Amino acid sequence: MNDMNDTVMASNFIHNIIEEDNEKGAYGGKVYTRFPPEPNGYLHIGHAKAICVDFMTAEKYGGKCNLRFDDTNPVKEDTEYVDSIMEDVKWLGFSWEGEERYASDYFEKMYDYAVFLIKKGKAYVCDLSPEEWKEYKGTLTEPGRKSPYASRSVRENLDLFARMRAGEFSDGERVLRANIDMQSPNMNMRDPVIYRIYHATHHRTGDKWCIYPMYDFAHPLEDAIEGITHSLCTLEFEDHRPLYDWVLRECEIEQPPKQIEFARLELTNNVTSKRKLKLLVDEHIVDGWDDPRMPTVSGLRARGYTPEAIRSFIEKVGVSKSKSEVDYAFLEYCVREDLKLKYPRVMAAIEPIKVIITNYPEDKCEYLEIENNKENEALGTRKVPFTRELYIDRTDFMEEPPKKYFRMFKGNNVRLMGAYIVHCDDFKKNENGEIEEVYCTYIEKTKSGEENADMKVKGVIQWVSAKHGIPVKCNLYDHLFLEKDAANDENSYEKDGMLLNRCSLETVSGFVEPYCEESEFDKFQFVRIGYFCKNTKENNTFNRVVSLKSSFKI
RNA sequence: UGGGAUGUCGCCAAGUUGGUUAAGGCACAGGACUUUGACUCCUGCAUUCGUGGGUUCAAAUCCCGCCAUCCCAGCCA
Numbered sequence: 082m083n084d085m086n087d088t089v090m091a092s093n094f095i096h097n098i099i100e101e102d103n104e105k106g107a108y109g110g111k112v113y114t115r116f117p118p119e120p121n122g123y124l125h126i127g128h129a130k131a132i133c134v135d136f137m138t139a140e141k142y143g144g145k146c147n148l149r150f151d152d153t154n155p156v157k158e159d160t161e162y163v164d165s166i167m168e169d170v171k172w173l174g175f176s177w178e179g180e181e182r183y184a185s186d187y188f189e190k191m192y193d194y195a196v197f198l199i200k201k202g203k204a205y206v207c208d209l210s211p212e213e214w215k216e217y218k219g220t221l222t223e224p225g226r227k228s229p230y231a232s233r234s235v236r237e238n239l240d241l242f243a244r245m246r247a248g249e250f251s252d253g254e255r256v257l258r259a260n261i262d263m264q265s266p267n268m269n270m271r272d273p274v275i276y277r278i279y280h281a282t283h284h285r286t287g288d289k290w291c292i293y294p295m296y297d298f299a300h301p302l303e304d305a306i307e308g309i310t311h312s313l314c315t316l317e318f319e320d321h322r323p324l325y326d327w328v329l330r331e332c333e334i335e336q337p338p339k340q341i342e343f344a345r346l347e348l349t350n351n352v353t354s355k356r357k358l359k360l361l362v363d364e365h366i367v368d369g370w371d372d373p374r375m376p377t378v379s380g381l382r383a384r385g386y387t388p389e390a391i392r393s394f395i396e397k398v399g400v401s402k403s404k405s406e407v408d409y410a411f412l413e414y415c416v417r418e419d420l421k422l423k424y425p426r427v428m429a430a431i432e433p434i435k436v437i438i439t440n441y442p443e444d445k446c447e448y449l450e451i452e453n454n455k456e457n458e459a460l461g462t463r464k465v466p467f468t469r470e471l472y473i474d475r476t477d478f479m480e481e482p483p484k485k486y487f488r489m490f491k492g493n494n495v496r497l498m499g500a501y502i503v504h505c506d507d508f509k510k511n512e513n514g515e516i517e518e519v520y521c522t523y524i525e526k527t528k529s530g531e532e533n534a535d536m537k538v539k540g541v542i543q544w545v546s547a548k549h550g551i552p553v554k555c556n557l558y559d560h561l562f563l564e565k566d567a568a569n570d571e572n573s574y575e576k577d578g579m580l581l582n583r584c585s586l587e588t589v590s591g592f593v594e595p596y597c598e599e600s601e602f603d604k605f606q607f608v609r610i611g612y613f614c615k616n617t618k619e620n621n622t623f624n625r626v627v628s629l630k631s632s633f634k635i
Numbered sequence: 636u637g638g639g640a641u642g643u644c645g646c647c648a649a650g651u652u653g654g655u656u657a658a659g660g661c662a663c664a665g666g667a668c669u670u671u672g673a674c675u676c677c678u679g680c681a682u683u684c685g686u687g688g689g690u691u692c693a694a695a696u697c698c699c700g701c702c703a704u705c706c707c708a709g710c711c712a
Contacts, residue, residue, distance in 0.1 A: 222637045266638040277710040408646045411661050
């Protein structure tokens with residue numbers, strides 16, 4: 082259709098379904114979706130997929146998307162989460178249709194529908210306790226038996242249900258069940274509970290209600306009330322679809338929405354379990370839900386990831402029904418891709434080692450003009466102070482270089498990015514045998530534009546003036562590596578059934594270039610460092626994106 | 636023989652009204668370029684579509700059997 086110019090054809094089976102619907106004229110060609118979180122926690126990268134799928138599907142077909150808080154369980158939910166969810170959705174760049182919605186706003190209507198079902202003989206009040214119900218409900222392989230209360234008269238059911246609402250019964254004493262089929266091989270269809278009693282204060286309706294609808298009853302009605310056409314959800318609700326359709330049919334909804342399930346997003350070495358993320362916060366392993374190492378939307382934001390990068394990631398991953406786990410490297414690729422031309426780049430020495438240019442005057446300071454982003458001239462230049470004492474990244478110097486190492490080592494020449502070519506003469510170690518200082522001499526007239534500038538050197542490294550550099554603390558990794566990856570790491574340890582990689586929790590102190598007054602440093606968000614990776618294959622290099630925001634946070 | 640779903644390169648994932656050599660991206664490898672070993676640019680990377688049969692001139696696509704994995708027995712969502 083409109084993707085002649087799209088370089089990437091994102092795979093998405095939902096599009097096919099919608100296009101089919103549109104051809105048949107279903108829903109009058111309209112597409113109306115919704116993102117329906119339960120306000121009981123912070124959003125993570127997995128939710129980001131749901132958000133993108135819901136909003137982008139609507140966007141693609143010129144439709145609308147609601148934000149709806151599915152607040153049908155007062156004991157689990159809190160307004161605390163509502164704000165953070167709205168903030169995260171907005172940050173991802175989406176606008177929902179009108180005001181945010183709340184399932185609790187439809188409680189009265191839902192109640193009416195329940196009464197309607199009772200009148201049709203499609204729902205009954207059941208007095209069985211949860212324990213007793215277990216015996217009636219059967220198992221996965223054995224059919225269930227009808228509740229002895231299923232035969233109550235409509236009149237009695239109406240009366241009892243009204244009294245449930247009136248608060249005459251205590252929690253758990255009675256429920257309203259859908260009257261469907263105890264023989265069904267689908268457990269969801271064996272007379273599921275559609276209303277239960279909770280004498281609890283709801284975060285929005287307060288004490289107005291003491292009966293609350295169950296998800297399976299409430300959700301299809303919420304969708305119907307809002308005029309949703311395509312109700313997108315994750316795979317585990319596949320078994321619920323017959324019930325979803327049953328509710329809509331029995332409630333005689335005219336243009337019933339269609340539930341479509343897709344696989345949730347899993348990332349390698351990341352957890353998206355609320356329980357585990359909460360553990361990290363509670364145990365102070367991280368500083369909070371928005372710690373830059375967390376896979377939460379707010380964590381990603383703090384880490385310096387852009388909404389554009391996350392959206393493009395979700396699009397590229399595609400939407401299908403096969404359970405999958407996407408390589409974290411793919412997310413990183415999308416972030417680099419988005420950041421590449423967008424932001425100025427500054428130099429840094431994350432694990433610093435001091436370099437002294439012995440033939441450079443002690444009191445001299447040159448301000449060298451360096452491009453902010455070689456690939457995007459529009460980002461201009463900045464002036465970076467160059468002095469006799471510098472810091473370079475520890476990985477850019479080696480006492481005993483392996484074969485193809487062509488950065489700094491004794492006897493070698495390297496280019497200090499944007500500055501001189503220097504010759505490494507010697508180095509000094511401290512009592513622990515660690516490299517303490519490296520001594521170099523700069524080669525004259527090798528600055529950009531000077532006559533010896535084209536002198537060939539194989540290595541180019543980053544540097545920061547020791548006098549001017551700004552100290553930062555930085556995570557060794559930009560996110561937590563958990564579980565599988567940690568299992569391969571000798572430094573990993575277990576915490577409440579969760580494997581953590583110690584390295585991922587450690588921070589190092591380093592330096593970044595000073596902000597230059599004229600250059601509005603707040604726009605310099607990212608430091609890019611190419612260096613020898615200590616933790617993967619030897620001689621392997623990679624480019625790391627570090628957010629200064631996250632660097633300062635720790 | 637509970638029910639539902641999924642299985643295409645290390646990771647995602649097109650392709651499923653059967654029709655030449657099975658898209659694309661990530662990762663990886665090799666080369667060119669390079670004042671970031673990045674970026675960019677070339678090149679390579681599944682005779683094979685979970686598996687065994689069958690139908691057919693022709694199957695990843697149709698049929699049958701089998702296997703593997705995931706989900707379902709909350710008065711959670």
